[in-house]
Amino acid sequence: LAWIGVDLGGTKLQGAVVDVRGGDVDVLRGGRRPTPPGEPAAVVQTITELVHELGGLDDVVAVGVGAPGAVDHRTGTVLQAPNLGWSDPVPLGEMLADALGATVVVDNDVNAGTVAEHHQGSGRGLRDLLVVFWGTGVGGGLVLDGRLRRGPAGYAGEIGHTVVRDGGRPCGCGHRGHVESYAGRAGLEREARLRHAQGEPTALVELAGSGRMRSRIFARALDMGDAVAIALLDEAVAALGAGIASAVTLLDLDAVVLGGGLGDRLGAAMVGRVEESVRSRLFASSSALRVRPASLGDLSGALGAAIVAHDALADRVHVPR
């Protein structure tokens, strides 16, 4: 018996066939495809093809999907997903269940990644855990008393949109001074291009050209000693430190896992700098807080989606069939 997990990203679809039973989770097979732009029907079609490429549905109990944006995990509806260009609710769970003839569970991709790091990654066995995904945006998930915290509206964990400098730098969400304003890859790229245009030349723009300023470009520019990259990452580390310290103080946490595109790429040394930044801001000086690098990388979303599907059935959550 196996579960299939699918991480539905803005640019790619990552799938994994997973054996979730017992304490250990084994990834049996994996595969990926580009995410088709446009209509939800095209995404459903591509996921169907990916599932068949992964060996089909024989012996598969259920399919879990992690989707970017706001998801009602009880109905499997994606309420809105700007990264996919979906501004209206999409009943993705029902559509996929019809197309596949299988049980489908849909959840938020960050929740899926959090469950994966808690179940099988760097947060394994911990009772309380904050997982921070530091990438284009800054997402997060919370495990409290051993369970994923969703909250009544399902958006718990949004550490990227907590305030570290009230009235400060604009955030993509329309507010100001958020962790993501200073630490998200998109905000860093905007700021780097602005400084470059204003006469502060930076290798970040030279390396990226007119293309996307990817995480590896930040790593390269830091290695080269680029002043703008160093200054921007210093601000990012301070913002992550302040936001995570506030979460730790509010919830009395002792473990944080830091991953995501930038977190994974900049590596353990940068995670250590973030830990130091958090610790220097902690109210409880006796805190045992540790910040650990995430360990599942790109696979966390697909793996987590499979685990979420497994757990949803175990909890007898209503799922379309």
Added chain:
Amino acid sequence: LAWIGVDLGGTKLQGAVVDVRGGDVDVLRGGRRPTPPGEPAAVVQTITELVHELGGLDDVVAVGVGAPGAVDHRTGTVLQAPNLGWSDPVPLGEMLADALGATVVVDNDVNAGTVAEHHQGSGRGLRDLLVVFWGTGVGGGLVLDGRLRRGPAGYAGEIGHTVVRDGGRPCGCGHRGHVESYAGRAGLEREARLRHAQGEPTALVELAGSGRMRSRIFARALDMGDAVAIALLDEAVAALGAGIASAVTLLDLDAVVLGGGLGDRLGAAMVGRVEESVRSRLFASSSALRVRPASLGDLSGALGAAIVAHDALADRVHVPR
């Protein structure tokens, strides 16, 4: 059968005899005394006298005490309590159990107040709740999924020491830019006296003289249209708004209760301003968040201590006897 709750404050001891059984909590009798300065033994003596003044221990199942500072509620030890001048651990639970010949449960006073507002006050019946005590400092307690969140080290809820302006105004705790830096009565008094000395005369200092700038003096100065009081309270409302908004975004909360000396004194209109300040900073624009005034006032600590004692025995927590 009754439970006795004692709120051990820096200046006064408030006691209450409470019937905790069933859904409703009835306060049967109350009483108060000044907190004796100095040694823990004097506090134990005064609590013993207060308990006898309240009718003694016949029919009393247990005594609960809410103490200011860090408390290990499992052992009843006050680890440190600067407001009482206690810098070393005090086994208050054991000392009181010996003196009274009764079962004693000791917890943090803010936890007790939170439990009271959740059980019997403005947060009654809510599954998730943040209670903010806006007074000399800014304390807080969290109820998540119907249970008080303590965290592994027992300091969860410290919203006063979350960051709203990284690197900003100094906080009494030694860090900077906390909610309490801008909103705590002690910080407001410091700032008002500073501005007064620097040539910005304010009714706050005129009314307080060399005495403590009490909550009612802030209420009076606001009524008088005092410019410094207005400016300082505007900053306080912004800081409370940013800190509470971050907590709501991190945890997906829809209910906050605001009390404490300043919160109670400045009243429902000010609580409404804080609600507006929070809402203007919320990531989730669809949030149903409400900020309600606390309803138990001064009695919340004693009432909550009795409820905490009741719940501790129901949970079979180890207590000294």
